[in-house]
Amino acid sequence: MTDRSASGFDLTPPSPTQLATLEHGLTDEEKRVLLNHGTEAPFCGTLLEEKRAGAFCCRLCGLPLFKSVEKFESGTGWPSFTAPYDPDHLKLVRDTSYGMVRVETRCARCDSHQGHVFPDGPPPSGERYCINSVALTFTPEGEALPDPLDRGDGLASAAI
Template sequence: MDQSTTAATQRRSKAGFDLTPPTKEERDHLIADLNDEERHVILEHGTERPFCGVFNEAKSRGTYGCRLCGLPLFKSGTKFESGTGWPSFFDPIDRSHVAFVRDTSYGMIRTEIRCTRCEGHLGHVFNDGPPPTGERYCMNSVSLRFVAEGDPLPDLLDRGAPEGEPIA
């Protein structure tokens, strides 16, 4: 972790993950690894075309995290088929991993979701999901990275993992 990050500014989620935003240098390093479509969606709040994302029909067990910073966002057990053309989930790993932002673009009122740690655009959340939450987190595949069950989570910012969590 950057030496300038002090214990006073470090934030941890209830799930134990460090939510401290990346430094400018760390962010620049993460952004350098993005392709054009990922830049458009994650940094410019774009949207990928429906039914084209690699995770829309994915069924593997594991964890979906932020493509930019690696923060774990959803377990595969909360993924469901919404019929919308984008991967959908009904409950995040930890609600503090997702930032909720009012979005009034395109003449609509929606709730944008961003990664709490790096502020990368993930998608939108709607109140038409299945029980128990009734929420549908409609995600862009390019905003996500997948880690298969049993594989270590990425530690792109060298922050370490909560106790008991494997990390690469």
């Protein structure tokens, strides 16, 4: 039996073998951010200026995390979103590192670090999901979502 999100995506975590394969394909910077909870430098991420319609997916496992319609310019130097693709696709974790209290966002399927969510976003949500570009991939509208786990359920191959 699989664990499915409200939008129908498989949330079953990758097996240890699948996870090792996915991690093997990461750059050093992607490993630092996704696996070791790092942060990329502001204003240098490749997806900061991405304005096309589509979905922003987890770089590690391919789960769609944000829709482009939720992206906004926050001026912070990182891609910012007002809401997730599906609330089931993110895990929110209290983060007390660096002497601050924040809410970390992680991919609900593979547990990779994505960024943080803050209560200073625009209406209607008032939330700002501040996400590392290196933690995401972008899939333009009309193209198939990535399926690095290749579970054969047909869900990830559906066009957005």
